[in-house]
Amino acid sequence: MGDSEALDAMREAARLSPGNFPLRRLLADALLAAGKSTEAEAAYQAALLLAPGDPEVIIGLAESFVRQGKSGAALIALESLPTEPRRPARAGIVAAMALLGNGDKAAAAAQYQQAINEDAALADADMAARLGALDTPPTVAHTPPADSQRVRVGGAGAQEDERPEEPILDAQRSHITFVDVAGMEDVKNTLRMKLLLPIQKPELFAAYGKTAGGGLMLYGPPGAGKTHLARATAGELGADFIDVGLADILDMWVGSSERNLHSIFQMARRRTPCVLFFDEVDALASRRSDMRGHSRHVINQFLAELDGVDDRANEGILVLAATNAPWYVDTAFRRPGRFGEMVFVPPPDAKARAAILEILCRGKPTTRLDMNALAAATEGFVGADLEGVLERAIETKLVDSIRAGYPLPLTTDDLLRAIRTVTPTAVREWLLTARNYVLHANESGVWDELLPWLRDVR
Ligand code: ADP
Secondary structure, three states: OOHHHHHHHHHHHHOOOOOOOHHHHHHHHHHHOOOOHHHHHHHHHHHHOOOOOHHHHHHHHHHHHOOOHHHHHHHHHHOOOOOOOOOOOHHHHHHHHHHHHOOOOOHHHHHHHHHHOOOHHHHHHHHHHHHHHOOOOOOOOOOOOOOOOOEEEOOOOOOOOOOOOOOOEEEEEEOHHHHHOOOOOOHHHHHHHHHHHHHHHHHHOOOOEEEOOOOOEEEOOOOOOOHHHHHHHHHHOOOOOEEOHHHHHHOOOOHHHHHHHHHHHHHHOOOEEEEEEEEEEHOOOOOOOHHHHHHHHHHHHHHHHOOOOOOOOOOOOEEEEEEOHOOOEHHHHOOOOOOOEEEEEEOHHHHHHHHHHHHHOOOOOOOOOOOHHHHOOOOOOOOOHHHHHHHHHHHHHHHHHHOOOOOOEEEEHHHHHHHHOOOOOOOOHHHHHHHHHHHOOOOOOOOOOHHHHHHOOO
């Protein structure tokens, strides 16, 4: 395939996925390398709309200006480079080219010299000759340490640095909202009514004597999207998401697990509004009758933290939990104010599977996909399985794309082929297990939501 055909294919891929930033940048770089500076300028401008302030794109844009003889425009573009983190060394080379174009040889030489001091690989014999500058050995650039987003959790009232073995948790802004959760309209509506609206419209709920707070437990087969939903709930509120894994709490030293739990709640109380999410909560909240020794203490501590020392202790904290085995959870956790509500997160139906695939393919180069065919071929697949399908298809496509030299769009056939190689997580087995536990223990109607799913499973 010739260069111009490869460029055509990339133009087409970018046209089909206008929101795909890496693709736009790739196209712009390829246009610049092919000497098509005017078109490269337009492509960089389009990429900048998707990622304002991206240093590499700004430098590319400046270079496309220089190559069209627009030195002034190039220098203005370079001015807009963010000063933090450090300006990439290549910016100095492009600045030198622009300054040379403006006839300012001394300033150009200084820029060039500084750039190759930072990155000797940028040395260019042609430029050096034009500038009359000599290469000098590079000096070692200083890289400031990256800021860590992770937050340390100290023990209850303990000095933070004394116990290096204590859990380290991520408290992050969630970047996804309900728009990123395909299907599951019933579940989303429950979350809206039970969790979000009481916080967003407290006056309305107060009029009926209802206040915000308390928690909710999501249950269902693994990979069906419980964590994804919890994260999206935080995103809906613009709140921090604190993801607590079992390993963050359990401690081999008797007594430390309770302390870890307390530290985690204390951290959440300092960071309101936030969603505090406990994954695999059944392991932490198993029926007390099944437990002995210090596990019982952990459960009691967990209940005490959920209740708080007073009514307002957990204000602004939404406690969400997820489990694949809700029948193991001690009923004490289901009281109002604790995990008062159990919400079933079902395996996705055909429409939801198509919607999940739609979301997973968002922004990736694809042809028009036959979503009906894909949904039909993925009966029994949950979100995590569909993610696996897409990864598999992309891996294969990348090999082809590397060979072709440009990103090839994914097709329906690519995905159907990948589907055949992925074994779905056992939704059926989960439903059969659920049936064993639930059918004879539904006196209070707590499993009502689940019943229609259990009737037909064989
Ligand atoms: P669980 O917590 O139930 O085991 P996850 O929330 O970890 O499952 O889901 C696994 C992955 O599947 C998620 O990272 C997400 O990308 C995808 N996924 C699951 N359900 C959906 C959905 N409804 N919409 C979009 N993506 C989903």
